[in-house]
Amino acid sequence: MTRKKRRLYMLGLALLGLGTATALTLTAFQDNLVFFFSPTDLQAKAAEVRDRNFRLGGLVEQGSVERRPDGITVLFKVSDGPHAVPVSYTGQLPDLFREGQGVVVEGRLRPDGVFVAREVLAKHDENYMPPEVADALKRAEHFKDTQKTLVPGS
Structure with a gap:
């Protein structure tokens, strides 16, 4: 695997983690409104x-x-x-x-x-x-x- 593909996978995983964390946070806020x-x-x-x-x-x-x-x-x-x-x-x-x-x-x-x-x-x-x-x-x-x-x- 080339360095470019590894960076792209890492960036994709980071964005997926950030999206998941954001979704969980918004769900928790909605339950407490x-x-x-x-x-x-x-x-x-x-x-x-x-x-x-x-x-x-x-x-x-x-x-x-x-x-x-x-x-x-x-x-x-x-x-x-x-x-x-x-x-x-x-x-x-x-x-x-x-x-x-x-x-x-x-x-x-x-x-x-x-x-x-x-x-x-x-x-x-x-x-x-x-x-x-x-x-x-x-x-x-x-x-x-x-x-x-x-x-x-x-």
Whole structure:
């Protein structure tokens, strides 16, 4: 085998290895992506996110919090004004979780339309709302001007 052919084979193997590493990396990133949706966005894209983890954000609907007899499971609705999504969560809720407050839940959507949360994040004070939730509420025209969002670098 000539030197030229050996170099060509080595270059080919290096490109094959680089391509394989790139494909594996991109596959791993796609599995770990977590998208954010408001209840209105979810109405349009429910079929696309059925078997994926994603975040759902909005306000906890007034009068929707229901604690199950087991004392661990909580049912509530996350709303952005025009639409609401029922959420089921098993575990301890954050201390700041309450009706009418901003919340972001992470989990999966069941085929029956109930979002099963594995994590619940409540806003930490009355002046903060995650930017994604604030944007979703503004699009739904359900945003109070007194609420502020945290801007990176501020």
